[in-house]
Amino acid sequence: xxxxxxxxxxxxxxxxxxxxxxxxxxxxxxxxxxxxxxxxxxxxxxxxxxxxxxxxxxxxxxxxxxxxxxxxxxxxxxxxxxxxxxxxxxxxxxxxxxxxxxxxxxxxxxxxxxxxxxxxxxxxxxxxxxxxxxxxxxxxxxxxxxxxxxxxxxxxxxxxxxxxxxxxxxxxxxxxxxxxxxxxxxxxxxxxxxxxxxxxxxxxxxxxxxxxxxxxxxxxxxxxxxxxxxxxxxxxxxxxxxxxxxxxxxxxxxxxxxxxxxxxxxxxxxxxxxxxxxxxxxxxxxxxxxxxxxxxxxxxxxxxxxxxxxxxxxxxxxxxxxxxxxxxxxxxxxxxxxxxxxxxxxxxxxxxxxxxxxxxxxxxxxxxxxxx
Numbered sequence: 359x360x361x362x363x364x365x366x367x368x369x370x371x372x373x374x375x376x377x378x379x380x381x382x383x384x385x386x387x388x389x390x391x392x393x394x395x396x397x398x399x400x401x402x403x404x405x406x407x408x409x410x411x412x413x414x415x416x417x418x419x420x421x422x423x424x425x426x427x428x429x430x431x432x433x434x435x436x437x438x439x440x441x442x443x444x445x446x447x448x449x450x451x452x453x454x455x456x457x458x459x460x461x462x463x464x465x466x467x468x469x470x471x472x473x474x475x476x477x478x479x480x481x482x483x484x485x486x487x488x489x490x491x492x493x494x495x496x497x498x499x500x501x502x503x504x505x506x507x508x509x510x511x512x513x514x515x516x517x518x519x520x521x522x523x524x525x526x527x528x529x530x531x532x533x534x535x536x537x538x539x540x541x542x543x544x545x546x547x548x549x550x551x552x553x554x555x556x557x558x559x560x561x562x563x564x565x566x567x568x569x570x571x572x573x574x575x576x577x578x579x580x581x582x583x584x585x586x587x588x589x590x591x592x593x594x595x596x597x598x599x600x601x602x603x604x605x606x607x608x609x610x611x612x613x614x615x616x617x618x619x620x621x622x623x624x625x626x627x628x629x630x631x632x633x634x635x636x637x638x639x640x641x642x643x644x645x646x647x648x649x650x651x652x653x654x655x656x657x658x659x660x661x662x663x664x665x666x667x668x669x670x671x672x673x674x675x676x677x678x679x680x681x682x683x684x685x686x687x688x689x690x691x692x693x694x695x696x697x698x699x700x701x702x703x704x705x706x707x708x709x710x711x712x713x714x715x716x717x718x719x720x721x722x723x724x725x726x727x728x729x730x
Contacts, residue, residue, distance in 0.1 A: 362393050362466070364463045366489075368555065371460050378717045417438045444469045444472065447473055484507060486507050547576045547624055549620065560679075572604050628645060644691055665704075669704040
């Protein structure tokens with residue numbers, strides 16, 4: 359069985375692909391082969407190399423929802439990426455394609471349709487992205503994570519499976535995390551993340567309240583590649599040294615470090631990407647979600663408020679990241695043990711432990727029907 363994996367180059371696209379890839383390997387051992395087709399950013403290259411998956415990259419244009427000259431430039435990238443995808447698929451000729459959506463998937467799925475290669479699409483968010491809404495017409499099946507997404511797809515080809523997570527992400531070691539971060543047992547821990555690329559707004563909001571936070575808590579802070587140096591500098595202006603005094607900023611948390619960080623954390627402060635939400639739910643953690651204001655179709659806000667409706671998180675808008683309200687929300691959770699426990703309990707409704715297996719089974723079924 360030959361499988362092509364494709365999707366946009368963020369962690370929210372890549373890590374669910376890896377979860378399904380691992381499940382297929384587990385089921386089929388050596389009888390499955392993978393090829394990843396992506397955009398070629400650093401995260402993609404690092405993850406695919408670590409997983410031992412052959413990767414190739416195509417040109418693709420991004421669909422922006424605002425006026426930009428780059429839209430004109432990117433328009434011409436799509437046909438180039440389509441031709442590249444035609445050549446790649448002709449050489450590899452997979453049995454099935456698993457797509458997480460995003461602009462890079464567009465030329466790949468169009469080329470797959472040309473060769474009549476079956477496609478299974480996964481939509482992570484409460485409101486689907488434009489790419490998946492377009493590509494559904496060229497797919498055999500669609501898997502969704504939120505019931506509200508059903509309204510955007512043909513019902514007969516759609517199934518609600520949830521978001522696949524890497525199984526190991528909820529198997530962290532609290533003591534290993536404490537040792538790695540050199541944290542004390544006497545203070546509770548906050549894990550701060552802004553998505554795989556970091557968040558300038560969250561980074562700056564955390565720094566503003568960092569001295570007050572560290573008087574009571576310990577903080578693991580994923581800053582993103584671009585924000586790291588600035589955050590270390592700003593912390594230094596408060597007399598706080600990175601890696602000391604209960605503050606540990608990192609550019610990126612790889613899987614091994616991240617799972618132990620989750621195990622150690624008492625509260626997670628994060629963007630509201632679907633993949634991160636699934637990881638938080640798998641780890642049964644209380645959370646404050648800060649939706650990205652510029653997210654496509656406002657999907658992060660929709661994700662966050664769907665969970666808040668069932669009491670599974672506290673949502674804080676980016677425009678409300680003032681020092682007092684931010685600190686007040688954090689302290690409110692720690693001062694009310696019942697609230698903290700209920701947030702951790704209720705978000706588990708968004709954990710679907712069988713999602714990766716169900717998707718793997720779907721891909722195997724599609725491939726077997728082809729053979730028949």
